[in-house]
Amino acid sequence: MQSLSTENYLKAIYHAAQFREGTVATTSIANKIGAKPSSVTDMFKKLADHNLVEYEKYKGVTLTTDGVKKALHIIRKHRLWESFLVSHLNFSWDEVHQVAEQLEHIQSEKLTNELDRFLDYPTHDPHGDPIPNRALFMKTHNKILLLDLPLNKEGVCVGVKDNSSDFLRYLDRRQIGIGTPILILHREEYDQSLHIQAGNSTLMITEKTAENIYVKP
Amino acid sequence: MQSLSTENYLKAIYHAAQFREGTVATTSIANKIGAKPSSVTDMFKKLADHNLVEYEKYKGVTLTTDGVKKALHIIRKHRLWESFLVSHLNFSWDEVHQVAEQLEHIQSEKLTNELDRFLDYPTHDPHGDPIPNRALFMKTHNKILLLDLPLNKEGVCVGVKDNSSDFLRYLDRRQIGIGTPILILHREEYDQSLHIQAGNSTLMITEKTAENIYVKP
DNA sequence: TATAAAATTTAGATTAGCCTAAATTATGTA
């Protein structure tokens, strides 16, 4: 039991569970997957039959230990492939996701582990997200939102919350990327905009942008 | 219209068409794909609807220009991936096929072409089969079966007819691979076995083996 | 807390890709 669809559901449930405590709701998965809630209900039952989630009618699901393992395994593959595409195939960070969505379903332990070795066991993908290692363990940065960075305290960009191409390309234009040092120079009370120093240039960003960038203080 | 199943049929039809002139028969595809003839008939109709094959009831199919293009594109991806697995991920030539069967279905022009560049535009895969270039053109070696190599005329192994793991591993044990120089020292009339020199060692092979190795004189 | 709104599930249908069994067509051989 590990169809493409099943794997996508497990991953979606895993990611949804990161956002909030408790169970994952039918509609939240329906939105992520792009399916109708009734289809999600069907799949929840199927996953429960295979002991990948615990499901209680009208109450949503939580991943079982097995479910988490499978999800992390897909995420491992997804992020390793994203890393490969950027480091060796000239992809930019806003192009990799769509292809990794396909590559993450390739089934071959040897392929996954050799790719990991070939990339020299990367710990983070091009978006700053942690890559589970072979034992499915990942260490996360203790990152905060740029919005919450104290004034005049330097941080380094270590990730993004919004992974959309639009946002990533916007950051490219502003010359902000993983590793860029950022300092908040001034907070504008009137419209919550921020004057920041990013790398060598100073620029203004909106609150919305600031709450989609992760920094390590 | 380019499901995984469709792509596998196109590839199977393409390969079957190499073997003999004329149309490709229902049962030959059924055997290759591992499906029942009735399922193949269904798919033939579907492919014909999409102008990928010409189909006449009870007469089999031939690929259209579009069908050939799609088939060659899958084959290009298959062989590029096989090359990558061997050259960078420590796969041996008997391990790559199964994984390439999955990877060949990944849809991304950029991925395919960047992989091609990364591998420095290889012309042949690990089994000696030609890799279609970006324009889907491939140049084939003018190879012959080892069986047909004249006595005491040196040839170089450039491919295999049988791609099974068993045969490939057998060749590994005999230290015969792509590039190995081979010379026929003696043909045994009694049982058609051959004494050959392969690389530095002399050894005996059966007729069956000799008709599954391609050499360039 | 009653009730309206939102969320979720159920019922019933559809599609792709496969199957078995039966019918049909083509082929090889006496």
Added chain:
DNA sequence: TACATAATTTAGGCTAATCTAAATTTTATA
């Protein structure tokens, strides 16, 4: 050339994954 055999197609079904519409349950709020 007749007819047995092989190849192929048709008919009817199945499953996974989806959908819409209707029913049910939960939740939010007046």
